[in-house]
Amino acid sequence: MTAPTDTASGAPGAGPAPEPGSAAGGVLGNVFGAPAAPAEPAAGAAAEEAAPEPEPFGLGSSPVRQDALPKALGVYPYAADLWAEGLLWGAVLRSPHPHARIVSVDASAALALPGVHAVVTAADLPSDHGGRAAGAPHGPVIADRPVLAAEVVRHQGEPVAAVAADHPDTARLAAAAVAVEYEVLEPVTDPEKSFHAGPLHPDGNLFRHLPLRFGDPDAVGDVVVEGLYQVGRQDPAPIGAEAGLAVPRPDGGVELHVASTNPHGDRDRAAACLGLEPDRVRLVVTGVPGATADREDLSFQVTLALLALRTGRPVKMALGREDSFHAHAHRHPALLRYRHHADSLGHLVKVEAQILLDGGAYADVSSEALAAAAAFSAGPYVVPHVFVDAWAVRTNNPPAGRMRGEGALQACFAYESQLDKLAAKLGVDPLEIRRRNAMATGDLMPTGQAVTCPAPVGALLDAVAAEPLPPLPVDEPDTEWLLPGGPHGAGDPAAVRRGIGYAVGMVHMLGAEGADEVSTATVRVSGEQATVICAAVDAGQGFATLARQVVQDVLGVTDVWIAPVDTDQPAAGPTARGRQTWVSGGAVEKAALMVRHQLLQPIAANFGMSPELLQIADGKITSYDGVLGMPVSEALEGKELWATAQCRPHPTEPLDDAGQGDAFVSVAFCAMRAVVDVDIELGAVRVVDVTVAQDVGRALNPRQIEARIEAGVTQGVGLALLEELQAEDGRLVNPSFTGYRLPTALDTPEVRIAALLEERDVVASFGAKAVGAAPAVVAPAAVAAAVRAATGRPVTRLPVRPQDAVV
Amino acid sequence: MLPATLEEAVEALAAAPAAVPVAGGTDLMGAVNAGLLRPPALVGLGRISELRGWRYEDGGTAVLGAGLTHARMGRPDFAALIPGLADAARTAGPPQIRNSGTLGGNIATADPAGDTLPVLAALEAAVTLTGPAGSREVPVSHLLTGLDPMRPGELLGWVRVPLLHAPQVYLKATGRSGPARAAASVALVLDPARRAVRCAVGAVAPVPLRPLEAEAWVSTCIDWDGERGIDPAALTAFGEYVAGACVPDPQALADPGGPAPGAGDGPAPAGGPPAAAQRLRRTVAVLARRALGRALK
């Protein structure tokens, strides 16, 4: 199916896509074993909701998400619930060593176990040009990561072999029975040592060096502050671990049912790894159990497909928690050295920085994360002179990749810590020093790119500052006061100090540096029922709800069905980098507008006026002069209309050798005030309150924005205080939910929204900015600032450990 | 197998010696799921209702069933009897775990960070072990240190705890507000009849440690006949004394042969053994000081 930009292609009745309910019908029929059929979830719920309150409708309202009830009831079908008749179970054997040469792999003992159907290794994947098994290297940017390790393992947990058996336990036992002889090599785990270590990969150890030169290198300020900052390894820790089902197809292809957030990208790369044409691999997106950017690593998907192809049977794999920690990419640990120059009034003169990101064993998106770290290294401030050297390097640590605000987050912690330091040195209020330097529309970023979108940095700071502070316990003696350490903890009010910290930050939206951003959507109306076909994955962020609101807004229909996603649909790109609202939402809007035109044109013609003079509101089509007032339902009766449209934001360019260029489509800003209580003897910290003001462009669904902000703040609080996937000599220390400490309800603060500033971003679809990443970028810096204020300690490392917060 | 009495359970275990007893399963099933344990058979203790409550014995002793859940021990009626154990039970994991995790399981698992263990050590509790050859009583400390371990075929039936009718405190440092294992913990009980303070430190060593000298010293600082007051300086000194007794000397650790103290599942101590020991000492000192302060308040 081809769909050129902005072209309505279609005639009534000639719908381009399969019926909504039969999207997964091709090979499997209903792949969900659960009795709740996913096909018509709306029917029953809608009938019950036909109660007095009319459902919120259109953009700017906050309808309940379609998946909310099924998720709350536990009937939402996740990938782990997949089932197919006669399926086998997959299991993966992972390297116990962070760095080793594979001397030999002997699968005979595993194959001899009863119930084992296949064992695959790198030798079962297409070989490289030299005819050698290379494990089918792949990667989102550079293809450097094998699906199954060939010759060398470069991080602990790297997949070496995989097994399919008739029972999950048998599969696990068989995987353990694959005998691999390793020659253990010295791991390089200190990113600073990676520069001079021997190459860990034929591509070398440097993923990217990005020098950024902006202004006069000799400029100096009256006041100089320096700092060295460190950010630990955060994990996306999706509650639902990786799971999926692969089904062989009669044509020699394979169908993958996985919780992918980038179906077409994954399909294309999986096909390449398998040596198949892309159209012989079909990827069907199942319920995504939590994703904050990329989700399943490709190795998981390809291994699954390979096992299905090898055995000719459906194969299911559901990773355990430890496997899951090994399988997906983490946030880049970072080391940031900063020097800020300012004049005596606190105006920034120059920022110098060295930023080192530990990319782990494979390239993934390290170069992209590095671009964000360098470009936003000075923060949302006007700085005339900026000099940065940023590096992303290869080590034998677990691979790092995309995770909400990658690169921007690490820099935000460093530059905001520096601003606090500068404020302290100058004796200026931390809020005031930020206001004095705040960026505004028209200012230049250190990349030389002018900020053309709204940049209400000052207004955001004012909004959080104007919000009343949470009460002090002394003012409310009757309320139960939750002390740091939690209920029934060791907290002692006499040792508790309260601290208030501010932070403001920025993050880009959409792919940067020339990434081709494009999405396609089809909107079809059949009678009063509209259908959206768009391969944008709703990973829980709410795209399906938004698409519904968009169609309601444009066409005035209530009943909008969002088709499940698979790769038979045109590509919509990954659900990451805050792009779906803009790119896919934009495509849905365009398609809906084309349908609207098809609907209104004949009506307008009847009245001898142009369709532009008609409007749709409150379920009615009305003309400017009030002559016409026809219910939409009447106009649509018996009609079948559809249109397909594409949205492609304006292009960007790569950063040059001096880090200069218009690399970003747009940026979003967020300001926060964090209030913490610290038990200064034990170093226990409780975040009491986080107040947020965010630059959202336009609030398309206020409740979903609030949910995104709460999620971002929670994840940020996690990184600030709790979450660190530790590795010792390249080996994970805490790959479990006992060891890896996610914030619980008790660790999560009250999140208050001081303002959602709605200054339209004129180039963005709907004028709306992405909302997911910004709060995650800023929250760690705000919490660190508050701990600093409470304790007087420097707080230069995330997460803040108890020993960093004792006085 | 789901026996209804302790006797039946002992028989079931004797009949299938490879079977493993399971109470709440919160420790056991984790090990099974992680593939660390593959029990050929399980003997479920959950139906033994006699073990889910407690009774009194004369001489001021409560006999607690091994099947008491953390949630049950956290309730006010139990807290009025043995407040220290109630305190510990209330902090032992999230509510789901406390609803099924049991006292017996906590003792049998003998995790260094097990929350009931320091309290039982401070209370000088004893357990009744029942096997095919009959029952025997073993002090908790002997069981935990391995001086007198559980024998094959034996089940932990009862825990005998003295009723002291005086304040008891259990404090644990976790570094967070949500549920977590202890990085260090202190249990402290007052025994006014004997004019004694008993204290145990958890999570800093494989078993709870008793700072006997510090206990003896501080009990002389308390005005037992009056309002049980104490000089604040003595509170602080007690904290230091306890920490000094229970956490190895940071200086001694500076030599590479010294063992690193266990620090629960919290972030790995940075700065090497001496710095970590220094911090642990400080934490224990604060906990011990606060615990005594609360007990005497």
Ligand SMILES: Cc1cc2nc3c(=O)[nH]c(=O)nc-3n(C[C@H](O)[C@H](O)[C@H](O)COP(=O)(O)OP(=O)(O)OC[C@H]3O[C@@H](n4cnc5c(N)ncnc54)[C@H](O)[C@@H]3O)c2cc1C
């Ligand atoms: C998420 C989570 C958080 C936790 N947090 C804490 C915490 O903060 N503090 C803490 O102390 N613990 C914690 N635990 C550990 C656990 O919940 C406790 O140790 C609990 O008391 C174990 O009791 P159980 O009945 O579940 O034991 P089970 O898992 O049933 O048994 C544990 C072991 O004891 C043996 N056993 C059980 N009962 C008997 C008996 N009567 N006689 C002989 N052997 C027996 C079993 O064979 C097994 O080896 C946590 C566990 C989880 C999963």
